[in-house]
Amino acid sequence: xxxxxxxxxxxxxxxxxxxxxxxxxxxxxxxxxxxxxxxxxxxxxxxxxxxxxxxxxxxxxxxxxxxxxxxxxxxxxxxxxxxxxxxxxxxxxxxxxxxxxxxxxxxxxxxxxxxxxxxxxxxxxxxxxxxxxxxxxxxxxxxxxxxxxxxxxxxxxxxxxxxxxxxxxxxxxxxxxxxxxxxxxxxxxxxxxxxxxxxxxxxxxxxxxxxxxxxxxxxxxxxxxxxxxxxxxxxxxxxxxxxxxxxxxxxxxxxxxxxxxxxxxxxxxxxxxxxxxxxxxxxxxxxxxxxxxxxxxxxxxxxxxxxxxxxxxxxxxxxxxxxxxxxxxxxxxxxxxxxxxxxxxxxxxxxxxxxxxxxxxxxxxxxxxxxxxxxxx
Numbered sequence: 001x002x003x004x005x006x007x008x009x010x011x012x013x014x015x016x017x018x019x020x021x022x023x024x025x026x027x028x029x030x031x032x033x034x035x036x037x038x039x040x041x042x043x044x045x046x047x048x049x050x051x052x053x054x055x056x057x058x059x060x061x062x063x064x065x066x067x068x069x070x071x072x073x074x075x076x077x078x079x080x081x082x083x084x085x086x087x088x089x090x091x092x093x094x095x096x097x098x099x100x101x102x103x104x105x106x107x108x109x110x111x112x113x114x115x116x117x118x119x120x121x122x123x124x125x126x127x128x129x130x131x132x133x134x135x136x137x138x139x140x141x142x143x144x145x146x147x148x149x150x151x152x153x154x155x156x157x158x159x160x161x162x163x164x165x166x167x168x169x170x171x172x173x174x175x176x177x178x179x180x181x182x183x184x185x186x187x188x189x190x191x192x193x194x195x196x197x198x199x200x201x202x203x204x205x206x207x208x209x210x211x212x213x214x215x216x217x218x219x220x221x222x223x224x225x226x227x228x229x230x231x232x233x234x235x236x237x238x239x240x241x242x243x244x245x246x247x248x249x250x251x252x253x254x255x256x257x258x259x260x261x262x263x264x265x266x267x268x269x270x271x272x273x274x275x276x277x278x279x280x281x282x283x284x285x286x287x288x289x290x291x292x293x294x295x296x297x298x299x300x301x302x303x304x305x306x307x308x309x310x311x312x313x314x315x316x317x318x319x320x321x322x323x324x325x326x327x328x329x330x331x332x333x334x335x336x337x338x339x340x341x342x343x344x345x346x347x348x349x350x351x352x353x354x355x356x357x358x359x360x361x362x363x364x365x366x367x368x369x370x371x372x373x374x375x376x377x
Contacts, residue, residue, distance in 0.1 A: 125149040127344075127372030132173055132193075135272060135299045136306075136318030136356040139223075140193055141366070145175035161205065167213075168199040177223050192220040200231075207237045228258035229272075247277040253302075261304070270305030270313075274298065291326040295348070306355045314355040322348025322368075339377025346370050 126148050131141040151169030158164075173194040200213030210232065217227040231254035239246040256269040280293030299317040306314045324346030330339075350366040357364045 119155060121153045122377055123149075123151045123153070124375040125372055127370055129368060129370040131366055131368045132175075133318070133350055133366065133368070135274070136320075136350065136352055138356075138360045140173065140175050140177065141360075143176040145173060147171070147173045147372075156201075163204045165202045165204075166200075167202070169197075171196045171198075177221060190221050193223050194219055207240065209235045209237075211235070225260040226258060227256060227260050229254050229256045231255075244281060245279070247279050249275075249277050251275055256305075261307070268304040268307065268311070270307070271302040272305045272317075273300045273302045275300075288328060293324045293326070294322070295324065296321045306353065308355050308358065314353055316353040317356050318353060319351045320348050322346055339375055342374040342376075344370070344372050344374055 126146070129145045129147065132139045132145055132147070133141075149169065149171040151167055153165055153167040156164045156166050171194075172192065174191050175193060177190070177193055194217065196215060196217050198213050198215040200211060202209055202211045204210075211234075213231050213233075215229050215231065217229070219226075231252060233250055233252045235248070235250040237246075237248060239248070252272070252274040254272040254274075256271075258269075261268065261270050274297055276295065276297035278293050278295045280291060282289050282291045284290075296319075298319045301313055301315050301317055304311075304313050306317045308314075324344060327343045327345075329341035329343055347367065347369045350368060352360055352364050352366070360366065
């Protein structure tokens, strides 16, 4: 192995282990803090009870969300433990992966499938970032932000003309709520900024794919009111014609269907439109193929999506450009007994419109760094 390859392998290992340690340390800190706050609350309630007050019932909502957080934490710990286990014998090579048309600091685009050759495919992600902007609207930008995700995809129809995949997934964001609304119930729930659930279908015919999805965006910490939206993404795989110069363009149309919008409560439901590309190339270091992509996207309001407090809308929401590196951690030439592991790292620059700039405290640009681990099996 060459010195360059050795440095890449060691660097990837250090980043992976560091990510796992950071995740487990952060979650352990949240659990300890929640336990201490719970003990203090119990002592206070006992004191009130001894004084003759009625002992209040425990909130069932808090119990449910704490249990969900515990499950997420266990899943993260298991994933990191498996990633650090010795490499297993190579299995059959995975199917070709289509890069997802996604920005580097938003929830993963629904329905863009990465397969490893089975009827049901599972993808788990654990990302760390310094800021979370949803389509240019600031959500979190203080401290360490941890974003776990899971998606299950199954092939429903497959013939010579088209394929149809069904999927369901969840995505969450944990971290300080500084700079946004507050009002959580304390402890773990206060740090659970967002929890999303989505489901849909992807229809592929030739080089075109159409994804239809429905998404519920919720906040366990009550940082914002629930948002629902129906989305459509049309993507073109132009790699056969453009070869190394392929752009992989896509367009997304989303309409808010619930009683609240992403730009705030008591405002009209909006219609969102996005244009994007994700050009890239791959190169080999020893026997490891490293993929670099350069995603770029523009987010626009077709109707009432970027409203200010007075209800006035603005068409331009944001533009974002970035670079992302993907390094496979599985054995060269195979997926391995524990699936396909990938280390992703990227940086992007976000340029905001007038209204999204106002949402961000008057700051018109933001540099966002993300590092994460992806597991497909």
